[in-house]
Amino acid sequence: MKKITIAIDGYSSCGKSTLAKALAVKLKYKYVDTGAMYRCTTLHLMRCNIIKHNEPINHLDVINELDNIHITFKYNAALQFSEVYLNNENVEKEIRQMAVSENVSKVSAIKEVRHKMIVLQKQMGKNKGIVMEGRDIGTVVFPDADLKLFMTADIEVRVKRRYDELLSKGTHITYDEVKKNLVERDYDDTHRKENPLIKANDAIILDNSDLNPQQQLDFVLRLIEDLKLISEE
Ligand code: DC
DSSP: OOOOEEEEEESTTSSHHHHHHHHHHHHTOEEEEHHHHHHHHHHHHHHTTSSOTTSOOOHHHHHHHGGGOOEEEEEETTTTEEEEEETTEEOTTGGGSHHHHHHHHHHHTOHHHHHHHHHHHHHHTTTOOEEEEESSIIIIIOTTOSEEEEEEOOHHHHHHHHHHHHHHTTOOOOHHHHHHHHHHHHHHHHHOSSSOOOOOTTOEEEEOTTOOHHHHHHHHHHHHHHTTOSOOO
């Protein structure tokens, strides 16, 4: 069976991971959450005090630290997706904390950080059979991807989903705090100089405001079939 590359980009908390994980399980493909890689880098920089609360980030310090950041993914059979490891430590939970979310857009705007991540991402996708999600996958990482999706959803829907997710994990946070973080990250991600979030010309828009996860998975599987992207070789 021919293997393809699926690139999913879009705004924060619009269900990219849910869709990408489900597609990867269904197609038996590799799944890569590139946001997790920028979050790992941010967590590491926070731990070694290069990122300090309310202080500007010294880019030279970040660049000098990059060689000490090793990011890998290991498949978790019980969860059916690959979890992210920072220097051999599973940090899946820690990187989702609000403190990391508040700093990650600043870190992901640094050219040298992006360069390091993009090299790793291209390497992971070199044999195809991959679903990769992020902000610049269809535009920069895999401009030749077989299928590009650009995901979006109504801001209130996205805030509600993220708020419910954080509450279910026991995080103490208000709806307004979640909304502020999403709005700020969307702004930063679409306005930065280095590889901002934009829709690739050949990406298909998927607005899932009124779709549940199963409906959006069915939509994409139908698309793959209609476009005859995967056929017997
Ligand atoms: O997908 P996420 O919300 O976990 O991503 C966290 C941040 O990382 C997001 O605010 C922007 C950045 N990011 C990026 O710049 N490029 C990517 N390919 C993925 C994420």
